[in-house]
Amino acid sequence: MARMHTRKRGKSRSTRLVLAEKPSWMQNDDEIKEEILKFRxxxxxxxxxGIKLRDQYAVPGVRPVLHQKMGKILEENGIKDEIPEDLAFLLKRYKNVSQHLALNKKDISNKRGSQLIMSKILRLMRYYKRTGRLPADWSLKRAL
Structure with missing residues (x-):
């Protein structure tokens, strides 16, 4: 897949194993759900x-095994994120770059990087407001 803000091509990756049914060693779905809630x-x-489940418990993925996304499982148990995870990580990255720019005012490449990060944030905000994962009155000022 191509990159968003460069003309370079992306890195090719191996394809993920698609499971049609649950692996034979996994008997109880409730144990996996309990582990998800405990980790949360x-x-x-x-x-x-997801990484802990894959590495420690040999769960190939939550969605192929439980036939539900992890966010849906957490919502059913009353746990919901205020901000989606990818947007939260972009906001954290933007804060770090802003702090760097406050100290290094002539760093032009990082200034451009902060602009690119902000454009990704705004694009994600529009998408999440449109799909209902963020409230319509949610503003970026509260998050920063």
Whole structure:
């Protein structure tokens, strides 16, 4: 897949294994759901929960095994993120670059980088407001 803000091509990756049914060693779906909730209470993000399940418990993926997305499982149990994870990481990245620019005012390449990050943030905000994952009155000023 091509990059968003450059003319370069992206990196090719291996294709992910598609499972039509649950692996034979996984018997109980409730155990996986309990582990997801336990990891979330420990403060891990959705991506980190997926990595822990993959590495420690040999779960190939939450969606192929449980036939639900992790966010849906967390919502059913009353846990919902205020800001979607990808938007939160972009906001954190923008704050770091802004702090760097405050100290290094002549760093033109990072100034351009901060503009590109902000454009990604605004694009994601529009998408999440349109799909209903963010409230229509949500503003970027509260997050920054």
């Amino acid at each position: 209470k420990d403060g891990l993000s959705n991506s980190m929960i």
